[in-house]
Amino acid sequence: MGVVINDLNVAVSGTPILDGVHLDVRDGQRVGLVGPSGSGKSMISRAIMGLLPPTATCTGSIALNGRQLVGLPDAELAALRGAAVGMVFQNPGTALNPLLTVGRQIALPLELHYDVSAGEREERVRAMMHKVGLADDLYKRHPHELSGGQQQRVGIATALITSPRLIIADEPTTALDSMTQRHIVDLLVSLVDEAGAALLFITHDFSVLAHATQYCYVLDAGHIVEQGRTSALLDAPRTPQASTLVSAARALTLHADTTSTEGTSTGGRR
Numbered sequence: 001m002g003v004v005i006n007d008l009n010v011a012v013s014g015t016p017i018l019d020g021v022h023l024d025v026r027d028g029q030r031v032g033l034v035g036p037s038g039s040g041k042s043m044i045s046r047a048i049m050g051l052l053p054p055t056a057t058c059t060g061s062i063a064l065n066g067r068q069l070v071g072l073p074d075a076e077l078a079a080l081r082g083a084a085v086g087m088v089f090q091n092p093g094t095a096l097n098p099l100l101t102v103g104r105q106i107a108l109p110l111e112l113h114y115d116v117s118a119g120e121r122e123e124r125v126r127a128m129m130h131k132v133g134l135a136d137d138l139y140k141r142h143p144h145e146l147s148g149g150q151q152q153r154v155g156i157a158t159a160l161i162t163s164p165r166l167i168i169a170d171e172p173t174t175a176l177d178s179m180t181q182r183h184i185v186d187l188l189v190s191l192v193d194e195a196g197a198a199l200l201f202i203t204h205d206f207s208v209l210a211h212a213t214q215y216c217y218v219l220d221a222g223h224i225v226e227q228g229r230t231s232a233l234l235d236a237p238r239t240p241q242a243s244t245l246v247s248a249a250r251a252l253t254l255h256a257d258t259t260s261t262e263g264t265s266t267g268g269r270r
C-alpha cells in the first residue's frame with residue numbers, strides 16, 4: 001500500500017504544470033521529491049491531497065492505498081484528507097490556526113474524522129504531545145506563544161494524530177534554523193518508521209533529503225528527470241538538474257555546519 005502515481009498530468013488554466021509524472025511511495029518507505037522552485041513539487045502533493053486549484057485539470061492515476069483518487073468527488077477527497085494522509089507544512093507559523101490552543105489544534109483531525117469522546121481525544125492528544133516532545137503545560141498555549149521548532153512539533157502531531165498511512169512533508173524545515181531542522185527531521189523520521197507509514201518528503205534541498213530519505217525523485221519543469229537511491233544520487237548525479245541541486249546542497253551543508261558550530265553557545269529556542 002502507500003501511494004502509486006502513474007502518468008499524472010496537471011494543467012492550471014490550460015498551462016501544463018505536471019507532465020507524465022510517475023512516482024511511488026510504499027508503506028515503510030521514506031521517499032524524497034526534490035526540485036527547484038516552481039518545478040511542481042507542491043502541485044504533486046496538492047494532487048494527492050485533492051487540493052488542486054479550481055481551474056486545474058488532472059489526468060492519469062493516483063492510487064492511495066489501492067483507491068483511485070483522480071476523478072473522486074470533493075466530499076470523498078475531503079474525507080480521506082487527514083484520515084488517510086497527514087500533511088506537514090512548510091511554515092507552521094501560518095499553517096497553524098492562531099485562534100486554537102495547541103490541544104484543540106492537534107485534536108481537530110480526530111474531531112473531523114473519528115467519533116471519539118472528548119475524554120479519549122484529550123488522552124490521545126496528550127500522548128501525542130509527549131511523543132513529539134511537547135511539554136504537557138503547552139496544551140493550553142496558542143501558536144504565537146511557541147518557538148518555531150515547537151510550532152512544527154504541533155504541526156507533526158496534528159498530521160500524525162489519526163495514524164495516517166501516508167505522511168507528506170512539504171519543506172517542513174525551511175522556516176527553521178539548522179540545528180532545529182535536524183531535530184525536526186529526526187523526529188519525523190523516527191515517528192514515521194515507528195508507525196511503519198510511508199513518507200513523501202518534499203524539498204529543494206538535498207542536504208536534508210540525504211538524512212531523511214532512502215530513495216528520491218528529481219523533478220524539473222513538471223517532469224521527473226532522475227530517480228534512485230538518495231545516497232547514489234548525491235554521490236553521482238546523472239542529469240545536469242540533479243548535479244545543480246547536489247552542488248547547492250553541498251554549499252549549504254558547509255554553511256550550515258559552520259553556523260551551527262558557531263551557534264551552539266547561544267542556546268537558541270527550539
Ligand SMILES: Nc1ncnc2c1ncn2[C@@H]1O[C@H](COP(=O)(O)OP(=O)(O)OP(=O)(O)O)[C@@H](O)[C@H]1O
Binds near residue numbers: 037039044
Ligand atoms: N494556484 C495556481 N494557479 C496557477 N498556477 C499555479 C498555482 N499554484 C502554482 N502554480 C504554478 O505551478 C508551477 C509549480 O508550482 P509549485 O508550487 O508546485 O512549485 P514548487 O516546486 O513546489 O515550488 P517551491 O519550491 O517554490 O514551493 C509554478 O509554475 C507555479 O507558478
